[in-house]
Amino acid sequence: MRKDIFYFGVTIAFIAIISSGFKAFKEESVTGFHIDDSEVFEYRVPSKDESVKLNFSIPYTGNTFIGFTQALGVKESAGIYTLVNPYGYMGKYQFGRSTLRHIGVYNFKNFLNNPNLQEDAFYALLCINKWELRKEIKNYSGRIINGIKITESGLLAAAHLAGASSVKAYLRSNGKNGFRDGFGTSLRSYIKRFNGYDTSNVISNRFAKVTTN
Numbered sequence: 293m294r295k296d297i298f299y300f301g302v303t304i305a306f307i308a309i310i311s312s313g314f315k316a317f318k319e320e321s322v323t324g325f326h327i328d329d330s331e332v333f334e335y336r337v338p339s340k341d342e343s344v345k346l347n348f349s350i351p352y353t354g355n356t357f358i359g360f361t362q363a364l365g366v367k368e369s370a371g372i373y374t375l376v377n378p379y380g381y382m383g384k385y386q387f388g389r390s391t392l393r394h395i396g397v398y399n400f401k402n403f404l405n406n407p408n409l410q411e412d413a414f415y416a417l418l419c420i421n422k423w424e425l426r427k428e429i430k431n432y433s434g435r436i437i438n439g440i441k442i443t444e445s446g447l448l449a450a451a452h453l454a455g456a457s458s459v460k461a462y463l464r465s466n467g468k469n470g471f472r473d474g475f476g477t478s479l480r481s482y483i484k485r486f487n488g489y490d491t492s493n494v495i496s497n498r499f500a501k502v503t504t505n
Contacts, residue, residue, distance in 0.1 A: 360445055360489035361414065364452065367485070373407045385414045385452065395420070396501035412502045418491070419500035421448055424456035426496055428463050438467040440484045448494070449486035454479045 353359035362371070368386040369375040376382045380389070382404055389400065395416045397403050403410065422429070425447055432442045440446070442463070451459045454471040461469040462479055471479040 355489045357490055357493055360449075360486065360491060361411070363489075364449055364486060373410055374404050376404070383410045383413075385410065385417075387413060387417075391417065409502060415494070416500040416502050417452065418448055418494045419497040421451040421456050422491075422494050423496040423498040423500075425451060425459060428460060432463050437463065437483075438480055440480065441487060442483065443487050443489075445489035445491045446483040446485075446487040448491055450479045450482040453477065453482045 353362060365371045365384045369377075369384050371384055373384045375384070375386075377386060381387060382389075382400065384407070387397075387403075387410075392398070392400065392403060392413065395413055397409070397413055403413070422444075429444050429447060432447075433444060435442045447459055447463075450462070458471045458479060462471065467480065
């Protein structure tokens with residue numbers, strides 16, 4: 293009888309140990325690339341051996357205009373030209389369809405498969421937003437609002453996220469009237485994150501359009 297109890301106990305313990313090795317699988321999905329002001333970024337620096345394996349080099353673009361476009365593209369879509377998010381925004385810079393029509397793009401399939409067109413569209417929108425915010429850029433650049441220095445590049449990035457009218461409301465309310473997109477990303481975070489890039493080559497143009505589709 294004691295042997296039966298012993299073997300029964302060992303069997304139960306063995307089953308418990310094996311079962312503990314399996315955990316319920318929970319499926320998770322990424323809903324977007326925007327996060328809020330408390331976002332934390334982790335960087336992994338490759339070892340010497342890993343660096344040798346790379347067959348390309350990533351140029352340091354710093355605070356140049358190219359650096360600005362690449363940083364904003366990575367923030368918007370991880371730099372993926374063919375991405376369409378759950379809200380229907382598309383491309384590297386996550387354009388809405390109404391905005392694309394406004395700058396002369398009507399073939400959305402072609403837009404998604406044409407990186408050059410996407411870069412042209414982004415520049416055209418920057419030109420329009422710079423015209424829309426020309427007074428704000430002149431009057432607010434260098435000021436500190438909500439602990440953040442206002443710069444032209446920060447305002448242009450914020451306008452890309454929320455629209456020029458939202459940027460104007462934010463500035464005129466001294467930072468009280470904020471904005472968050474569907475993923476919780478704030479206008480303030482874009483002003484901060486894209487502060488200090490050189491966007492001097494962006495020409496203020498109310499009627500900017502892309503030249504080819």
